[in-house]
Amino acid sequence: MINEIPYLTRNSGNMPCVGLGTMSYPEPEKAIELIKYALDIGYRHIDTARKYGSENWVGDAIKMSNVPRDKLWITTKVTEDNAAPVDFMKSLEKSLMALNLNYVDLLLIHWPSRTIPIKDTVGALNNAKKEGLARNIGISNFTTSLIQEAVHCSEEELYCNQIEYHAYINQDKVLHACDKYGILVTCHVPLARGIILNDPIIQTIALKYNKSSAQVALKWLLQQTRISVVPRALSYNEIEENISLFDFNLSDDDMEKISSLRHNNLRVVDPEIRRPLWD
Numbered sequence: 001m002i003n004e005i006p007y008l009t010r011n012s013g014n015m016p017c018v019g020l021g022t023m024s025y026p027e028p029e030k031a032i033e034l035i036k037y038a039l040d041i042g043y044r045h046i047d048t049a050r051k052y053g054s055e056n057w058v059g060d061a062i063k064m065s066n067v068p069r070d071k072l073w074i075t076t077k078v079t080e081d082n083a084a085p086v087d088f089m090k091s092l093e094k095s096l097m098a099l100n101l102n103y104v105d106l107l108l109i110h111w112p113s114r115t116i117p118i119k120d121t122v123g124a125l126n127n128a129k130k131e132g133l134a135r136n137i138g139i140s141n142f143t144t145s146l147i148q149e150a151v152h153c154s155e156e157e158l159y160c161n162q163i164e165y166h167a168y169i170n171q172d173k174v175l176h177a178c179d180k181y182g183i184l185v186t187c188h189v190p191l192a193r194g195i196i197l198n199d200p201i202i203q204t205i206a207l208k209y210n211k212s213s214a215q216v217a218l219k220w221l222l223q224q225t226r227i228s229v230v231p232r233a234l235s236y237n238e239i240e241e242n243i244s245l246f247d248f249n250l251s252d253d254d255m256e257k258i259s260s261l262r263h264n265n266l267r268v269v270d271p272e273i274r275r276p277l278w279d
């Protein structure tokens with residue numbers, strides 16, 4: 001069992017700063033087993049989405065685990081195809097049914113819609129919160145101008161923006177915009193789908209701390225302010241490794257060395273049919 005994971009705090013809730021990503025699990029039985037294992041060893045934050053098809057498996061794993069509901073942080077996302085208010089609520093109902101939960105801790109719009117006005121989707125997010133179906137609401141893959149627009153039409157606090165962030169991408173502008181509005185940042189693909197793990201600088205630093213490259217890459221993110229991470233892994237060992245991050249700190253010098261890797265300019269998640277005009 002891992003020691004308790006630090007939380008990020010905003011007015012409306014406390015989110016464990018490490019969660020388990022659940023995208024692209026190969027098969028249901030294995031997925032349920034791995035999510036249950038993560039809960040058994042101390043994960044309390046699970047990241048799912050309607051799009052991933054993993055909500056049922058998360059629901060089953062929660063049922064099989066002994067973790068009380070109020071100790072869990074479950075994030076799910078409504079697909080941008082369901083960004084119109086009526087579709088949005090139907091999608092959320094399906095999510096809750098699949099998860100076998102009365103509410104989620106964080107509900108996000110997965111990508112900004114190209115057709116539905118942001119104020120309509122943000123209105124639907126607000127309603128989900130007012131009706132108690134989501135404790136916190138937020139956005140994902142929003143750029144600086146979209147963040148500003150979303151903030152201005154939301155009555156409720158927007159808790160977080162889930163974005164691609166790892167050492168190979170410069171996200172300064174989006175981080176700055178989130179900071180301006182007090183929005184937390186959750187990093188998706190925090191390991192750049194494994195690509196950064198082969199980086200010689202990360203590998204050298206990992207050797208120095210006697211940690212894995214994945215642990216160093218995740219720690220680099222967590223040592224920045226208001227950041228949480230949701231790595232996905234398919235082995236018990238990696239799942240454990242990805243949450244065993246709180247017995248070491250990277251020095252300022254090593255933080256800087258890893259920051260210098262942004263020149264690689266790698267965006268892993270960039271679907272042509274969904275991407276906004278990136279900053």
Ligand SMILES: NC(=O)c1ccc[n+]([C@@H]2O[C@H](COP(=O)([O-])OP(=O)(O)OC[C@H]3O[C@@H](n4cnc5c(N)ncnc54)[C@H](OP(=O)(O)O)[C@@H]3O)[C@@H](O)[C@H]2O)c1
Nearest residue numbers: 021022023188189190191192193194214231232233234238
């Ligand atoms: N909001 C969005 O639009 C969005 C988009 C993409 C992802 N996400 C969320 O972010 C989560 C994470 O993203 P991701 O799964 O695409 O990529 P990721 O977490 O950056 O990388 C996963 C890859 O890293 C490997 N890995 C994980 N831990 C490792 C370790 N300790 N040592 C060595 N290799 C390790 C995994 O290998 P194995 O497969 O061999 O275990 C897998 O190939 C997703 O599951 C999803 O929940 C959100």
